Amino acid sequence: MRSPGISPPSNRVPMSASSARPMPLVSPHGGRLVRSIVEKPVDRVESCETRRCWRPTAGSAPRNVSLRKPAPQRRGKSILSICRRPSALCVPSRPLRLQVFTSGAVHALLALTLLWFTGTALAQSAALEWLAKMRQAVHQLDYEGRFVYQVGDRLDGLYVVHRMKDGHELERLVALDGEPKQIIRGEQGVACLEPRSRNISVIGNRSGIRNDLHDELKRIAEHYELILDDAERRTAGRAALRLEVRPRDRFRFGYRFDLDATTALPLRSILLDHEGNIRSQTLFVDLKVGRDITPIEKDLSALALTRVPPTAARVSMLPQPGWQFRGLPPGFRLVTEQPADDGSRHYVFTDGLASISLYVEPDDERLLNGYSRIGATEAYGTVRYGHQMVVVGEVPRATLTKIAEAAEPR
Incomplete structure (x- = not known):
């Protein structure tokens, strides 16, 4: 039975029940219903965007067509196969030429992205290779020279000589300005001499920092971004290339090295804060590499000072450290421990570039x-578990605090 005031729908043009106007033949998404819909009766009308369709029957009022988002087009299928029924025709909401162009642009973008990642990986690999060369050159080559060390408006001159003998590093660092201080590295340890005050302090050799170079470089790449600039430049009268080392977090500073193009020795080293300001820098003004290096071995009295006292050597053989560290800053690890007979201990941490002493x-x-x-x-000092702790390093203060807070008695 028909409802009052509503006439049966025409077979030519569907009418809206609320407005008694012809229903639009164009969907909001851009698809069109086939013109044959208005020319002859149909049992079911369906477009690409339609999920529930209106089926006209005698004596029933038309219902609004419910539209949903078009089904996504799958690659490899024809445009017409998207429709649910084979008998239904649809017109794509986007011109085919535009779709082809968009697909080509996407492929080009993906190719450029792949090339960018590949180029970045190769650049990172080259930078890591030069960083490895620098580390090996500093510890394995024989060299001698004078350099300046600048912090703020203060400039100091220093002399260094470094040699390898029987697999051991021998090194002397002498201050050329102010008090005649010097640091001597021998086979067993490092001695710091202050002749006027007659203070001599000896600590064990920190050779553990250079162990496992491959894993160390991998950790460095996780926490630093390395950028190699091989443009021609001249530093300390020698051909050089530049290596930028940028921190990936706030627990470390950045570096800039001008490396000798032949030996990979750092001719200039700059420490940069997070804003890119220079905190300190060293620059060689005179450098000799290879033969004709002043032998350190001739000064036996100086090398004798680097021998670790028997008591300290005996204490250093303890199997386990007296303190353990949990929650260290990312990338930092404990590399050496130097206990003393008075109950004090010296710990060294590193992330591969920065070193911290506790x-x-x-x-x-x-x-x-x-x-x-x-x-x-x-430097940062505090008291924990009844012990004075002093942390020292060329790192942000937050890193020093985290090192001290990580210490717990074993």
């Missing part, structure tokens, strides 16, 4: 409370 001793007297800065070196 001194732990009984809290007999407060050495440092809070932060302090000497040149480019930051």
Whole structure:
């Protein structure tokens, strides 16, 4: 039975029940219904966008067509096969030429992205290779020279000689300005001499930092971005290339090295903060590599000072450290420990480039409370578990704090 005021739908043009106007033959998504719909009766009308269709029957009012988002077109299928029924015809909402152009643009974009990633990986690999060369050159080559060290408005001159003998590093570093201080590295340890005050301190050799170079470089790449600039430049009178080392987080500073193009020795080294400001830099003004290097072995008295005392050597053989560290800054690891017979201990941490020293001793007297800065070196002191802790390194203060807070008695 028909409802009052509503006439049966015409077989030529469907009418809207609410407005009594012809229903549009163009969907909001751009698809068109086939013209034959209005020429002859049909049992079912369907377009690419339609999921529920109106089936006209005698004595029933028309219902609004419910539209949904078009089904996604799958690659490899024809445009007409998208329709649910083979008998239904549809017109794509986007011209075929535009679709072909868009597909080509996507392929081109993917190819460019792949090339970019490939080029970035190759550049990173080349930069890591030069970083490895630099580390090996610093520790394995024989060289001698004078360089300047600048922090702020202060400039100091230093002399260095480095040699390898029987697989051991021998090195002497002498201050050319101010008090005649020097640091001597021998087979067993490193001695710091201050002749006027007659203070001589000896610590063990930190050879553990250079172990496992391949894994060390991998860790460096995780926490630093390396950029190699092989443009021709001249530093300290020698051909050089530039290596930028940028931190990936806030727990470390950045570096800029001008490397000797032949030996990979760092002719200029710059420490940069997070804003790109220079914290410190060293620059060779005179450098000799290879033969004709001043032998350190002739000064036996100086090398004798680098021998670790028997008591310290015996204590250093302890199998386990007295402290453990949990929650270290990302990338940093413990590489050496130097215990002493007075109960104090010296720990060294590194991420492959930056080094941090932690001194732990009984809290007999407060050495440092809070932060302090000497040149480019930051220091942080605190008391934990009844022990004075002093952390020192050329790293951000947050890193020093995290190192101290990670210490726990074993």
